[in-house]
Amino acid sequence: MFQDIEEKLASAIEEQLASKFDLKLKVSLEQPKQSSFGELAIPVAFQLARQLKRPPRQIAEELAKGLGEVQGVASLEIAGNGYINVRLDRGVYAESLVRQAAGPGRDVTTKIVVEHTNINPNKAAHIGHLRNAVLGDTFVRMLRKRGRLVEVQNYIDNTGVQVADVVVGFHYLEKKPPAEVQALVEGQNTRFDYLCWDLYARISGYYKEHPESLKWRANTLHAIEAGEGELAELAHLVADAIVGAHLNTMFRLGIEYDVLPRESEILHLNFWSTAFELLKERQAIYFEEQGKNRGCWVMPSSAFRESEAADPSDEEGSDEDSKVIVRSNGTVTYVGKDIAYQLWKFGLLGKDFHYRRWSTYRDGHEVWVTTSQPMDEPSPHFGGAAKVFNVIDSRQSYLQDVVVAGLRALGFNEQADASVHFSYEMVALSPRTCVEMGIALSEEDKRRPYVEVSGRKGLGVKADDLIDKLIETALAEVEDRHPEADARERRRVAEQIAVGALRYFMLKFTRNSVIAFDFHEALSFEGETGPYVQYAAVRAGNILRKYEERGAKLPRFEEVLHAELLKRCFETEGLWQVLLMASKADSAVERAIASGEPAHVAKYAFQLAQSFNNFYHEHSVIAEEDPARRTVLLWLTQYVRDQLLATLNVLGIDQPQYM
């Protein structure tokens, strides 16, 4: 609703600008700093003042006069030097919320692909991976909430170095044949993904002490790429088992995928060789004859580095910064495969995978995986997007630039522009948390704001361990508060609170801020946290439930409530502010999509919860004696609850039955 009025006003002003000043300008609206200024502010006169060389106040007055009647708007005022402040007609506004004109569906024709999670399938997921998956999943929920068609892809790098290293560990270090590893996968006593976590750290250390053993890695990579032999078999075994573990971990947080494109199929279905031919044909890459990259196919740095293109005076052979796409031994780097994958996402490769159903989630949703052989059962159609978001760690922005440069070099400028590196900073550990975990720190590290995690060193917090710990903490609290409740139900509530705390924690920071993970902070359920928001929703639900438990029935609000009554009640500033805040849910999501910041939705959820908690404290709904007023308060409670739940749903957070 708020969204509608914003759009209506913006376009009305834009029309004015066009007719009065012959200007084409995108008008944006602000929220006034103080609520006494009204509900919306239009600062457009300031922008115009310079262009028109006239005082902003005068322009504002002219625009406001010309605007006339806008539905739902009570008045326009010129304030300060030239703000146009907008006051809504509270009665009309509230009434339209009671009638709930559904928000407009947006673009459902073009597909958006969001790729996220993308964890190397060689060990358990850690907190850094959680940030990726939660960000990606929330962004997907945001887009879907606002009517976009979205496909979720989780790329599986099952032929890369990291998988190879674990295979090396099993084969060369532990001398385990595939059958034995299979037994470990199926074993009940230890978790396979945890076991691989340790093994990966072990083999990484081993390489350091015995550099000659790196040839094992090379051997293994070749075997995997060829797809034959015991090493390849081990790689498949490990990768599939770990992917299963990752999907289970993510499902605990309500994260699901549509399709798992695998690197093995990129290779075996010759996606790469097709892309390779294209790149050579268009001369996007060339064969290096000299220097350190001799014998490799490389992309010149001028393709992805603006500064170098600007300065051609450099001597000819200065391509030390070129990016190797095909190594001198003939194998292709990750970036090369990623270019082929990116082309497929846009439907530009002229090829497709084959698919089989990987599994079906408990809610019935299916996730598919790519295969190299045609399957009998028909599959949905994947790929062919108009826009692609790649949720990838910001440390890889250089590689992402190379991928986009690849598209551009092939002449796909439109798709290059539609490729978004949805980047985010890493999750590190606070020094305090390192100490708690028994990680030895140097004096220097202790003074740092954070300590980087390292899979190679096995240093980090495993996702499932963190989730378990959160559940444990929440459960203790739930048991304390509800000793009489059913144990299974309490467990369920604790899980929902834990997930709420974790997802909110991962979302409350904007993407480009490094999170120094701290157990104490993450385990907090007070203040700006997921549980705080959940608690507000639960309280709202309690009011409605209690009301009905006491024998009354909730009125049919749309029949009982009318503009006049609503206007009278919402003259109370506090109540109006709650309603206003609640009506901004869609606007908040839309804004967050535009800025690419899921954190904005989290912040909004918190503000709405805060606003409601305030209301809860100040007004007794059920005890309200004036029946008309009570009806309004009940409706407000229900409306806020609905908006809160809708927003929590966008954040991937459930409402517990009680707290």
Added chain:
RNA sequence: GGGGGCGUAGCUCAGUCGGAUAGAGCAUCAGCCUUCUAAGCUGAGGGUCACAGGUUCGAUUCCUGUCGCCCCUACCA
């Protein structure tokens, strides 16, 4: 060396296109449970928006420089 990011309250962070008196949470202190659950609410203290210039009617925001911290700059991803 080159590229990118950051620097806002004791701590962790927000801060819309340059606009009205710079905001939250935590921590500290002082209050509030016979009520729809206190995982809550109210209040207080706490700021040279790193520093110095510049552009502007107006700068936390844009530009330049300085200082400090971080990331990238692999035939790993």
